[in-house]
Amino acid sequence: MPSQIYGYVRVSTKEQNEDRQLIAMQNFGVKQSKIYMDKLSGKDFERPKYKRLMKKIKPGDTLVIKSIDRLGRNYEEILEQWRIITKEKQVGIVVLDMPLLDTRHKNDLTGTLIADIVLQLLSYVAETERINIRQRQAEGIAAAKARGVHLGRPRIDIPVEFYILKERYQSREITTREAAKILGISATTFLRWVDQDQS
Structure with missing residues (x-):
């Protein structure tokens, strides 16, 4: 069977x-x-299509990738995948983004050596x-906290209507859920505001 050219594409869902x-x-x-493509979330690095591709490729085939970081998330992983593909497989x-990283000319020892050196440097x-x-x-986060910048969700200012609804809630005219719905907030937030106002 003649040698094949495969492509691998990896993108995050973002x-x-x-x-x-x-x-x-x-x-x-x-x-x-x-062309084999994996679409992954940031925290998930299971690559089903990549694994399938690794089972499919045979000696003499060519794998094309756009950039070196498609092979892994970090320096060690990239080098390990490079070794498996070029040496074991x-x-x-x-x-494509780095023409020096082209190992198709296996008999060219200098070319292979340069590719390995460039790969190690780029990965590093x-x-x-x-x-x-x-x-x-x-x-940046530490500096922002030191300046008193509040990180995370902004706190909602308590509206004037809350105090009227709180009195109605406490006199049992309305429920927590009803009061929260009028204010457009969650029942949890309404109860937190009630506790804050009493403290």
Whole structure:
């Protein structure tokens, strides 16, 4: 059976940019039927289509991805997947965003060596940037708290009507649910306001 060209696309449910990846695959010459796509939420990294693709590919095939981070979430994972694909599966990889990462020319030792070095460098840079982003976010939150900025949902100001409805509620003219409905809030919030007003 002749060698095949496969494409792999991964997007999170938040970033709907699969079109950009799919167009890049088609421009490279990957057939629509050979493109595998996973759509994942941020916390979930189970990749059923990727796993199916890994069972399908054979030595001599080529795997096309748009960018190196499609292979994994972090430095170790990317390098491990690269090793499995190129060494264990003996499949060529083409990274469209980085022409140096093209291992199809297996006999070209220099090319393979350069691809491995570039991959390690890129993975390291990507992982370092992710750590820096998390650190900047944590520092930003800490600085905001120090300035007294309230993070999270804004507190709702208690409207004047609440005090009238509270009296009617306490004299048992209306229920918690009825009072909350008039104010457009939840029954829990109404009861919390009642407790706050008494304290």
